[in-house]
Amino acid sequence: MAAKRHALLGALLASVFPASLVESAAPPAPAVAEEPVLRVVILGSGTPVPSRTQAGTAILVQAGGDTLLFDCGRGCTTRLAQVDPALLPKIDRLFVTHLHSDHVVGIPDLWLNGWMQGRAGPLRVWGPKGSDAMMAGLRRAFAADIGYRRADGIPANDAGIAPAVSVVRRDGVVYRSSDLQVTAFAVKHGDVPAFGYRIDKGAHSVLISGDTAATPALARYGQGVDVALVEVASPPMAAYVRRSFSAEQAKKILDLHLSAEEAGDALAAMRPGLAVYYHSVTGEAADAALLAATRRRYAGRMEVGRDLMAIEVHADRVVVDPVD
Ligand SMILES: [Zn+2]
Secondary structure (H helix, E strand, C coil): CHHHHHHHHHHHHHCCCCHHHHHHHCCCCCCCCCCCCEEEEEEECCCCCCCCCCCCCEEEEEECCEEEEECCCCCHHHHHHHHCCCCHHHCCEEECCCCCHHHHCCHHHHHHHHHHCCCCCCEEEEECCCHHHHHHHHHHHCHHHHHHHHHHCCCCCCHHHCEEEEECCCCEEEEEECCEEEEEEECCECECCCEEEEEEECCEEEEECCCCCCCHHHHHHHCCCCEEEEECECHHHHHHHHHHCCHHHHHHHHCCCCEHHHHHHHHHHHCCCEEEEECCCCCHHHHHHHHHHHHCCCCCCEEECCCCCEEEECCCCEEEECCC
16 A cells, blocks of 8 residues: 555656656565564454354464464364465464354364374364363264274374363463464453463564453453454344343353453553454444444554454554455
8 A cells, every 4th residue: 555655656746856856755665575473364253153254263373484273163174275275284283262162163174174184293272171171072073084084094194183282271371482472361251261362473462362251361461462352242242142042141141251342441451553353243334333332442443353354463563454
C-alpha cells in the first residue's frame, strides 16, 4: 500500500518537477519481501457451533524455522492445507489450551494423517491435565487403523505415531527453541483446567488467551505484546446462548467467557499493538455489535478474526492480511 502511494506521488510529482528533483521523494521499494519475526494465521476463528465459514479454534504461529499450532478444532487440517498443502506432516508441536471438544476434535486427523503424510517423529502435545489420557484414548480408539497401516508398512516409521505429551500444570515456560519461547499461564474457564499461551521471539510477542472469563492473568502476561488474540462472546453470540439454553445454563456458559466489555477492559490493561478477537460468531452485523460494545472500553487497534487471516509481526510494524 505504502509503495503504491509512493509510486502515485512520484508520478504526480514527475509531471510537475524534473526527474532529478523527484527521485528523492519516492524511496525505492525493497527488492525482497522482508520475513516477519512472527506470523500468525487464524486457521479457525469459530465456536462449538458448526459453521460454513468458520472452522473450530486453531491458530498457527510461524517463527523462522518453528511452526507451532495452538488448539486443533474442527476443520483444522483442511485449513492447514489451504495455507500450504505441505504443512500437515511438518506440524509436530501442538499446544492445547483446554480439553473442551471444540479445541481438540481435530487432533485425530492431525495426528494420524500427519503421520501418513510423512511426519517421522511424534506429534508433541502440551496441554492441561487429561491431555495424556486423551492421547492414550485416541491411540486405543484408532488402534484398528494404526494396526492396518503398520501391517502394510505404510507409513514405514513407528515413531510418527508414538505419543509425546507434556502435561502443563502451572504457569511457566513450556517450550524453548533458540530465541523462541512459549509460556503457559492459567486462565479462568469455570472448573475446566485451562491455559493461555504467550509466544516470545526476540523482542516480539503474541498472546493467545485460550477460553477464559475475566482474569488478571491477561494483563499480567499480555502487557505490551505485539498481538493479543483474545476470545470473546460477542453480543449476538450471547443472545444465541440465552435463546438456546435455560437461564441457569446460559449464565453458566456466559460465565466461562469474556463479554465484549470485559474483553475491552482486558485489552485496555494489556495495551497490545494489535488486538484480534477469535472464538466468536462473525458477520457484518455481529462484528459491528461486538466492536461497538468493545469501543466503550478500548480504543486501540483491533480486528475481528476471520479464518485464514494472517498477521505478520515485523521488527517495526504489524501487518494484517484480512484474506478477503
Ligand atoms: Zn472452552
